[in-house]
Amino acid sequence: xxxxxxxxxxxxxxxxxxxxxxxxxxxxxxxxxxxxxxxxxxxxxxxxxxxxxxxxxxxxxxxxxxxxxxxxxxxxxxxxxxxxxxxxxxxxxxxxxxxxxxxxxxxxxxxxxxxxxxxxxxxxxxxxxxxxxxxxxxxxxxxxxxxxxxxxxxxxxxxxxxxxxxxxxxxxxxxxxxxxxxxxxxxxxxxxxxxxxxxxxxxxxxxxxxxxxxxxxxxxxxx
Amino acid sequence: xxxxxxxxxxxxxxxxxxxxxxxxxxxxxxxxxxxxxxxxxxxxxxxxxxxxxxxxxxxxxxxxxxxxxxxxxxxxxxxxxxxxxxxxxxxxxxxxxxxxxxxxxxxxxxxxxxxxxxxxxxxxxxxxxxxxxxxxxxxxxxxxxxxxxxxxxxxxxxxxxxxxxxxxxxxxxxxxxxxxxxxxxxxxxxxxxxxxxxxxxxxxxxxxxxxxxxxxxxxxxxxxxxxxxxxxx
Amino acid sequence: xxxxxxxxxxxxxxxxxxxxxxxxxxxxxxxxxxxxxxxxxxxxxxxxxxxxxxxxxxxxxxxxxxxxxxxxxxxxxxxxxxxxxxxxxxxxxxxxxxxxxxxxxxxxxxxxxxxxxxxxxxxxxxxxxxxxxxxxxxxxxxxxxxxxxxxxxxxxxxxxxxxxxxxxxxxxxxxxxxxxxxxxxxxxxxxxxxxxxxxxxxxxxxxxxxxxxxxxxxxxxxxxxxxxxxxxxxxxxxxxxxxxxxxxxxxxxxxxxxxxxxxxxxxxx
Numbered sequence: 176x177x178x179x180x181x182x183x184x185x186x187x188x189x190x191x192x193x194x195x196x197x198x199x200x201x202x203x204x205x206x207x208x209x210x211x212x213x214x215x216x217x218x219x220x221x222x223x224x225x226x227x228x229x230x231x232x233x234x235x236x237x238x239x240x241x242x243x244x245x246x247x248x249x250x251x252x253x254x255x256x257x258x259x260x261x262x263x264x265x266x267x268x269x270x271x272x273x274x275x276x277x278x279x280x281x282x283x284x285x286x287x288x289x290x291x292x293x294x295x296x297x298x299x300x301x302x303x304x305x306x307x308x309x310x311x312x313x314x315x316x317x318x319x320x321x322x323x324x325x326x327x328x329x330x331x332x333x334x335x336x337x338x339x340x341x342x343x344x345x346x347x348x349x350x351x352x353x354x355x356x357x358x359x360x361x362x363x364x365x366x367x368x369x370x371x372x373x374x375x376x377x378x379x380x381x382x383x384x385x386x387x388x389x390x391x392x393x394x395x396x397x398x
Numbered sequence: 399x400x401x402x403x404x405x406x407x408x409x410x411x412x413x414x415x416x417x418x419x420x421x422x423x424x425x426x427x428x429x430x431x432x433x434x435x436x437x438x439x440x441x442x443x444x445x446x447x448x449x450x451x452x453x454x455x456x457x458x459x460x461x462x463x464x465x466x467x468x469x470x471x472x473x474x475x476x477x478x479x480x481x482x483x484x485x486x487x488x489x490x491x492x493x494x495x496x497x498x499x500x501x502x503x504x505x506x507x508x509x510x511x512x513x514x515x516x517x518x519x520x521x522x523x524x525x526x527x528x529x530x531x532x533x534x535x536x537x538x539x540x541x542x543x544x545x546x547x548x549x550x551x552x553x554x555x556x557x558x559x560x561x562x563x564x565x566x567x568x569x570x571x572x573x574x575x576x577x578x579x580x581x582x583x584x585x586x587x588x589x590x591x592x593x594x595x596x597x598x599x600x601x602x603x604x605x606x607x608x609x610x611x612x613x614x615x616x617x618x619x620x621x622x623x624x625x626x627x628x629x630x631x
Numbered sequence: 632x633x634x635x636x637x638x639x640x641x642x643x644x645x646x647x648x649x650x651x652x653x654x655x656x657x658x659x660x661x662x663x664x665x666x667x668x669x670x671x672x673x674x675x676x677x678x679x680x681x682x683x684x685x686x687x688x689x690x691x692x693x694x695x696x697x698x699x700x701x702x703x704x705x706x707x708x709x710x711x712x713x714x715x716x717x718x719x720x721x722x723x724x725x726x727x728x729x730x731x732x733x734x735x736x737x738x739x740x741x742x743x744x745x746x747x748x749x750x751x752x753x754x755x756x757x758x759x760x761x762x763x764x765x766x767x768x769x770x771x772x773x774x775x776x777x778x779x780x781x782x783x784x785x786x787x788x789x790x791x792x793x794x795x796x797x798x799x800x801x802x803x804x805x806x807x808x809x810x811x812x813x814x815x816x817x818x819x820x821x822x823x824x825x826x827x828x829x830x831x832x833x834x835x836x837x838x839x840x841x842x843x844x845x846x847x848x849x850x851x852x853x854x855x856x857x858x859x860x861x862x863x864x865x866x867x868x869x870x871x872x873x874x875x876x877x878x879x880x881x882x883x884x885x886x887x888x889x890x891x892x893x894x895x896x897x898x899x900x
Contacts, residue, residue: 183508189495190496252493252494253492254490254491257489258489259508261491262480263478263480263481263508264508265477320793331776333776340769340772341772344766345766347801347804351804355808375804382796386792386793419781420864420868
């Protein structure tokens with residue numbers, strides 16, 4: 176399974192390296208979202224700085240939908256999805272591989288958006304490791320849940336409109352937890368503030384990773 | 399990838415019914431293909447020829463009846479069956495953003511096959527030099543076919559399932575394809591070829607099967623013996 | 632394919648009518664008792680009368696409908712118990728659940744306005760309910776995609792599974808995010824003394840009546856779904872049987888016309 180994971184992840188990341196969709200389209204979209212938020216909240220930086228954690232995560236969430244869409248559409252050309260089935264690759268490995276690849280892209284995205292938030296909104300990071308932990312855990316959860324829903328909506332013609340509607344409510348806990356942890360990080364909060372959120376993210380990640388490993392194969396065989 | 403004991407039957411279908419929702423793709427197919435045979439499958443459009451190949455590849459589940467591929471149940475031993483069977487479909491399963499070499503490497507590694515034969519396979523199919531580094535999006539249909547074939551040759555599966563393989567290939571590619579099939583079967587593999595141009599395959603096929611309405615409706619022995627067409631109702 | 636004729640059996644239809652009648656009577660009784668007979672609360676005044684409706688619809692939407700849909704989806708996914716019956720039941724539960732969910736949100740909002748001063752105060756319970764509503768709607772949107780019943784059932788069941796495991800996580804995350812809702816007065820382990828006497832009975836009656844209403848709507852909706860499927864598959868089966876007997880008949884046909892042996896609308900395979 177792990178060999179297949181690395182194989183699929185490598186393939187997806189190589190495709191991304193070639194086509195640079197995440198870098199040239201998804202990341203700019205995230206930045207655009209940040210700019211629009213700034214326009215919406217008014218020229219004063221105070222409300223922006225206050226809302227920075229939440230706005231960061233909302234931008235990440237919207238961008239992750241695009242990243243998932245891209246990850247799914249890579250397989251829909253020339254029957255590649257059939258090809259993956261035919262290859263005998265372990266479905267769990269395929270799931271983890273795609274999740275890994277999406278997670279890697281999201282991490283890069285978050286670095287960009289994080290910089291954006293610091294520079295554009297004047298957010299002041301006091302506890303850096305809280306940021307890292309929240310982003311890391313949140314990314315895994317987003318990638319796992321997203322890959323699952325992506326697989327579910329893969330063959331559908333309406334997947335562009337359906338996927339956001341299906342995915343975003345489900346990952347709301349990631350938004351809540353991530354925002355709270357970022358808030359703690361920006362105000363120099365103590366680790367104890369973040370503990371229940373930390374557990375929540377771990378639970379979310381564990382649930383969707385486990386679900387994906389078990390269920391990805393049967394989903395693919397559904398046509 | 400070595401089999402435990404060499405099976406004598408490459409494909410065994412007994413009254414197999416395969417469904418797509420409510421629609422019967424195969425409506426009771428009986429077919430036995432021994433190892434080393436080359437079988438030609440003919441029939442009109444929509445008869446179920448492609449579906450038969452897909453059932454053999456383990457892509458379409460068997461709704462009723464018994465199917466055995468290389469001695470294994472494709473439903474129970476899904477991964478193993480897929481690794482030992484190679485399907486050349488209408489689609490080439492290539493990633494547009496990767497070049498030819500990367501596509502072949504990925505497909506071969508994904509199937510768990512040995513990567514050492516990739517170089518030779520690509521050379522054999524005329525995929526050399528700049529072509530190897532060309533992105534799959536820029537390839538013509540015939541070239542895509544060649545890439546898919548290269549994957550097949552490099553993987554060297556025990557059962558070759560070819561769906562109208564000659565379509566879209568030029569004359570030299572066609573004769574190359576025939577060479578490859580003959581070589582593969584001489585090396586112990588089995589080939590099942592669906593074709594609308596039977597004259598291309600008849601010279602190497604041991605048998606010809608006709609599929610109509612999801613069932614086998616005709617079978618005749620080929621090869622050196624002159625064909626005596628027998629209708630099997 | 633399951634031609635679930637049990638849904639059309641006279642016994643079930645009679646039971647459905649009885650349940651419907653009971654639900655109607657129960658709800659009517661609750662309304663009468665709630666609006667006129669029971670006394671207003673010391674603190675909340677007449678507003679407390681919503682307690683006869685709101686927790687009732689909330690219980691149905693959040694636990695009954697959702698729980699049923701999740702359980703049925705699991706039963707469908709489990710190979711040994713796979714049957715389109717579970718899929719139809721789950722879909723019916725979700726649809727009716729949407730109705731009750733909206734009722735929960737509206738009654739909660741109406742109750743909250745005088746108490747909190749705003750129509751929507753992002754109270755934890757109501758917010759979780761709102762998220763559940765969106766998850767329900769997502770499920771229904773997915774079901775609307777045209778597909779074979781088995782494919783649609785499998786897809787919906789997976790979607791239900793993914794949403795179901797999320798619900799407890801959402802619940803806790805929203806709860807920790809904000810806590811404003813008054814503690815559960817009836818489902819609370821330490822039964823609050825704010826409800827007593829005739830109020831308690833009316834509350835219980837409300838629960839029962841609303842549950843019966845849910846069951847009635849569920850049965851009706853299930854029947855509609857089963858009839859739709861039955862109609863579709865029955866015609867198709869007939870057509871296919873005819874086709875197959877045409878094509879695979881004993882008289883050998885020349886290859887040229889064998890095209891007609893299978894249904895005409897078919898891409899080349």
